[in-house]
Amino acid sequence: MTKYITQAQDVIWHRIGDDIVVIKDNGLTTHILNKTAAFIWEMCNGKCGIDEITKRLYEYFEVSRDEARADASDTINIFNKKGIIKYTSVPVG
Amino acid sequence: MKQLFDTGQENETKTEETSFDRTLTLRIGSVCCALKCDDDGVYQRLHKLYQGFLIGEPPDITVELKATDRLSLKNLGAAVSRTRYVHNKKGGHFRTNSRIISGEYDLAQRLITIMGERNLANPDLKLNHLNRLLSLAYYSACKINYDDKIPEMLVHSCGILRDGQALVFTGPSEAGKTTIARLCGRRDGEVINDEMLLISRPDRNGTGVHVQNAPFLGTFSSQRNIKSPLRCILMLKKGSRTTIRCLEKTEAYLRFMRQIITPAYIGQKDKRAVLALMAGFSAEVTGAVPVYELEFTLNGGALWQAMGELEWALDKKGQL
Numbered sequence: 001m002t003k004y005i006t007q008a009q010d011v012i013w014h015r016i017g018d019d020i021v022v023i024k025d026n027g028l029t030t031h032i033l034n035k036t037a038a039f040i041w042e043m044c045n046g047k048c049g050i051d052e053i054t055k056r057l058y059e060y061f062e063v064s065r066d067e068a069r070a071d072a073s074d075t076i077n078i079f080n081k082k083g084i085i086k087y088t089s090v091p092v093g
Numbered sequence: 094m095k096q097l098f099d100t101g102q103e104n105e106t107k108t109e110e111t112s113f114d115r116t117l118t119l120r121i122g123s124v125c126c127a128l129k130c131d132d133d134g135v136y137q138r139l140h141k142l143y144q145g146f147l148i149g150e151p152p153d154i155t156v157e158l159k160a161t162d163r164l165s166l167k168n169l170g171a172a173v174s175r176t177r178y179v180h181n182k183k184g185g186h187f188r189t190n191s192r193i194i195s196g197e198y199d200l201a202q203r204l205i206t207i208m209g210e211r212n213l214a215n216p217d218l219k220l221n222h223l224n225r226l227l228s229l230a231y232y233s234a235c236k237i238n239y240d241d242k243i244p245e246m247l248v249h250s251c252g253i254l255r256d257g258q259a260l261v262f263t264g265p266s267e268a269g270k271t272t273i274a275r276l277c278g279r280r281d282g283e284v285i286n287d288e289m290l291l292i293s294r295p296d297r298n299g300t301g302v303h304v305q306n307a308p309f310l311g312t313f314s315s316q317r318n319i320k321s322p323l324r325c326i327l328m329l330k331k332g333s334r335t336t337i338r339c340l341e342k343t344e345a346y347l348r349f350m351r352q353i354i355t356p357a358y359i360g361q362k363d364k365r366a367v368l369a370l371m372a373g374f375s376a377e378v379t380g381a382v383p384v385y386e387l388e389f390t391l392n393g394g395a396l397w398q399a400m401g402e403l404e405w406a407l408d409k410k411g412q413l
Contacts, residue, residue: 012369014376017342023372026364027350032343 003087005053005076006046011084013041022084031082036061040075044085046092050076116155120148120318121227121307122245122291124234127152132160138214142223145316146308154203154234156226160211169193169212173222184360194222198359200237205230205359224289224309229359231307236358241366245291245305246374247354251313252285252304253277259304259321260400261290262387263352264329269389273329274313276393281400285319287311289354292323294374295381302382324407325383332388335395337403345384350375383407 007013013022020038022031033041039060043053050072058068079085115136118127125148130136135158140147164172172191180187188195196207213222228247235243250263251270260282262273274287285304288311293303305320328340328348340348353371361367385403389396 010365012365012372014346014372016346016376016380019343021343021346023368027368030347 255282258324
């Protein structure tokens with residue numbers, strides 16, 4: 001079953017140049033996402049799962065499918081550990 | 094009384110003549126806040142403190158001040174330092190844990206009523222609570238008039254006016270804002286305020302950020318209601334030499350955000366919404382204005398020489 005990925009509701013984020021800054025815990029925690037992580041973050045819109053994100057990474061960054069899969073998985077795992085994303089069983093947004 | 098903005102505009106201001114009325118209406122950025130005093134002594138003190146910002150327009154919000162006498166000046170000073178605000182869960186009422194202030198509010202009626210110790214307006218007492226009261230009234234008036242599109246936010250900063258433009262020095266407490274003001278001689282510039290300033294959002298073109306003085310009291314607050322374009326922001330760092338480093342945008346965004354006075358209106362409970370306002374404002378301002386880190390010493394000559402060189406570089410860049 002596809003798991004859709006969405007940004008956690010308690011975060012605030014802004015694109016600052018090529019980076020995205022994600023703020024959590026009422027400002028106590030900040031995460032600065034580089035270009036690749038920022039691209040993946042913006043795809044965490046509740047309408048995409050890991051497969052869709054992998055496909056878009058492969059198309060946009062001109063990397064191999066395996067590299068795209070690895071980047072997407074690793075980054076999403078980090079987002080999940082930091083509590084800035086959630087999984088849903090149905091698309092949201 | 095006429096007040097001169099650096100844009101050359103003049104505004105007529107009007108002071109309240111009768112102590113019977115005891116109402117002071119202050120211009121704070123884009124809003125007017127009225128302070129209605131039931132005590133003539135409090136009225137006279139506040140009139141003297143805020144005379145540069147008095148205006149004769151209808152207020153956007155009224156704060157009724159009712160004086161109480163529960164504490165001596167000495168005990169009040171100790172109580173102020175440990176005071177926290179406690180809001181009633183249902184809304185409409187608040188008090189402080191030290192019980193030096195309590196009150197009620199109704200934003201639909203544009204009214205805040207405060208019962209507070211008379212000596213809070215005493216010139217011998219640090220003025221933090223007056224600043225806090227005014228910032229609360231300001232943001233409450235902004236909520237009424239602008240909802241979440243606050244046109245100017247308060248920033249913990251020192252502003253220096255030089256050649257018609259403002260340099261804003263900012264940083265946490267003890268970073269050196271008042272020191273910068275002390276080092277500013279007449280030939281170096283004019284101190285706008287060494288405590289808090291209003292900074293506007295950029296316009297649709299991403300330009301036009303301006304700085305405005307407001308009746309927030311520090312050590313060197315000007316009584317002039319100055320408004321001028323913002324040239325650049327300097328994040329302060331005390332050091333062993335005078336150097337300036339351009340901050341990359343992400344660092345500027347995060348550091349500047351921490352200097353914004355929390356834009357919470359009275360009764361505001363949604364911390365995430367408040368943080369979102371601060372983050373959005375910081376992104377807009379630091380995206381429009383150059384931000385630097387200034388490491389400085391007590392050598393005023395070196396400081397203003399460095400500022401002059403920075404201004405020259407910015408002017409040259411602007412001409413390209």
